[in-house]
Amino acid sequence: MKKNWLFWLAIVILVVGIALIIYYLCLGFSKGIFGNDYALEQLKNDLGSFISGTVGILFTITATIFLFITFKEQRKQFDLSKIAQEQSRFETTYFNLLSMLDDVRGNVNKNIVQYFANPNISTLRDYYGLMKEYYEIYPINKNKVNFTAIMDELLVNSLPTEKERAEGCISDFFDSFISERDFNVGYFFRYIYNTINFVVMERGNVLNENGNNDVQRYLNILQAQLSNEELSLIFYDALSSWGRDKHGAKKFHSLLDTYQFLENIDERFLLNKNHHVFYPKTLFKFLNRDEKSSKMK
Helix, strand or coil: CHHHHHHHHHHHHHHHHHHHHHHHHHHHCCHHHHCCCHHHHHHHHCHHHHHHHHHHHHHHHHHHHHHHHHHHHHHHHHHHHHHHHHHHHHHHHHHHHHHCHHHHHHHHHHHHHHHHCECCECCHHHHHHHHHHHHHHHHHHCCCCCHHHHHHCCCCCCCHHHHHHHHHHHHHHHHHHHHHCCCCCHHHHHHHHHHHHHHHHHHCCCCCCCCCCCHHHHHHHHHCCCCHHHHHHHHHHCCCHHHCCCCCCCHHHHHHHHCCCCCCCCHHHCCCHHHHHHCCCCCCCCCCHHHHHHHHC
């Protein structure tokens, strides 16, 4: 809009300048107009200087406006080129990270095979099965008499203190599970965290032509490459002490919840459906209308 306004202003000034030139030429060489008028005699005798002192200024202004428009357009093209280069650099790195995900998964699976030495336990999906079994025996083995009741009574509208207690319990559960069955799978969780964090840091403040950022689109690509079992393991890892940063903050959990990374997880792969309460911002696809409304309040 601003460029169009300046462009038409320059055109108007140019037209006025040309009209003044034509007027002065006609006036200066019209035999019937001069008579004895002193001013017209001066115009006739010094027509070039008169025109340059008036029309020349208008042409200078016009040229300056066009030059400003040209520089502004070049700057815009430069900025667009820079944005395109930044996006290309980001996408190259990001898709390289995605291409390495299978290698990371493969290395973790090798660790599981090596540590467990059981042909039936060889992948992250099997490791999820171990977590599910441990969830059933955890209250008994660890003498957590209220554990099951706390999980079953957890609701969206539960008191904050009740939710905090339940989250603390599930954090202790996962910490205990990892301590007893640590097959060096943390490598996988750290890789997912750093990939998500990379996207957010690089693209979180970059807006597209629609005024939105592309973080969600890129994260959806990553999410689509993860199984329900892997999403479930990520779900609980982010709640545990293993999901905290060096300052004790639950940054992994915050990223997952803010960008609803786990929204497509199948409820059957949660250890308890009520655990969705631990992610208050995430509108899981399996929630009914009332449950989603309660979360949005």
